[in-house]
Amino acid sequence: MTEQPTLIKLPEQPQGMVAEAVGKAAAKPAPPRYAELDRAPLRWVELDLEHLIGADHPARAIWDLVGGLDLTPFEAGYASRQGSAGRPGWAPRVLIRIWIYASSQGIASARAVERRMGWEPGLRWLAADEVINHHTLSDFRVSEQERRQGLFTPVLGVMQSEERVDLQTVLQDGTKVRARAGKASLHRRKTFEEHCAEARAVVVELERQGEQEAADARRQAARQRAARERVERRSAAREEMKRREQEADPARRAELRVSESEPEARKMKHAEGSWAPSYHVQVQTEARSRMVVGIAVTQAASDVEQLVGGLEQVQKNTGAKPARRVADGGYASRENVEPMSQRGVELIAPWKESDSRSAGACKRQGMAEEFRPGVFTHDALSDTLRCPRGRSLALVQIHQHPGVDGKV
DSSP, X not given: OOOOOOOOOOOOOOHHHHHHHHHHHHHSOOOOOOOOOOOOSOOOOOOOGGGSSOTTOHHHHHHHHHHTSOOHHHHTTOOOOTTSSSOOOOOHHHHHHHHHHHHHTTOOOHHHXXXXXXXXXXXXXXXXXXXOOHHHHHHHHHHTHHHHHHHHHHHHHHHHHTTSSOTTEEEEEEEEEEOSSOGGGEEXXXXXXXXXXXXXXXXXXXXXXXXXXXXXXXXXXXXXXXXXXXXXXXXXXXXXXHHHHHHSOGGGGGGOOEEXXXXXXXXXXXXXXXXXXXXXXXXXXXTTTOOEXXXXXXXXXXXXXXXXXXXXXXXXXXXXOOSEEEOOGGGOSHHHHHHHHHTTOEEEOOOOOHHHXXXXXXXXXXXXXXXXXXXXXXXXXXXXXEOTTSOEEOOOOOOOOTTOSSOO
């Protein structure tokens, strides 16, 4: 016998409540519709390289300008020749055009040029939408540096005559670049002497073992080469230490440290307050198109005294002396202002007040800021100086600063 299901009767709802629930369900809005992104399908893209840049684009002017130059000396060292095996290389004319255009855009890094060649219109047009490896760009710039310098002057001269660059106004600024060397590679002289002695002992021992282990000559030769290179690096660091000791104040020689892996790098303070082995890169650009007209790597920790060398570099690269230099407050020093004035070059830079300038000098000399030069008063009758604490200072000697009118 089949069991009958039990029916449960629900309580009846008022007709008003049912209608209200149905109305709310009907009034609820449907979810929004968004366009979907699909990267899977392949697409054919129409690209007209010739119309990628305008008729007056700087890349076209650079293309035509370099096209009229004699670049035969650049082709002498090319191993890839017609009728012979091997992959064809990039034409020097193309690489020169790319580097000149990159300089006009303020780009000095080969890696940055390679990255931009995928999207920057001028570089895409110059390379016909090909991407040239940064190694190729960098190797060409380094190996052909002298020949490129010879081209730099006439190219900039023509661009200035066509009013595409302004060599009368040159801007200069510096930036600190961290070296690959770590902080642990910085050592004092005593440590260098110990490490050099250890490295020489390793070389002697490896050479002795090499005579006994002729069967494993290849591995032994590699170990000996690595040991000799270690000795060379440490010897170079020791020579760098000697040079810095000659330049430094005798009281500060014991504090000097040099990196074993990169002797040329110096310990520098960066904008965020950290200290690290670094280089100071000075970049100079002309005012109109911001084209790089000079770049140098220095060991100086500040911008002081960097303006004179920058001026000489610009004159060498462009064949013209700028009428004015624009820089930030780090260049507004006596070491820069006076030489610029003597050379007839106008310097535009923010000037610090006397108290602000003397604060740094007092700190370097270990003097309290309350005794900065500006707070001393001169008594003309007794020819003495009155210090902030009311004491009188008598004249001991007069020192004539070179190139400065008056006595200091």
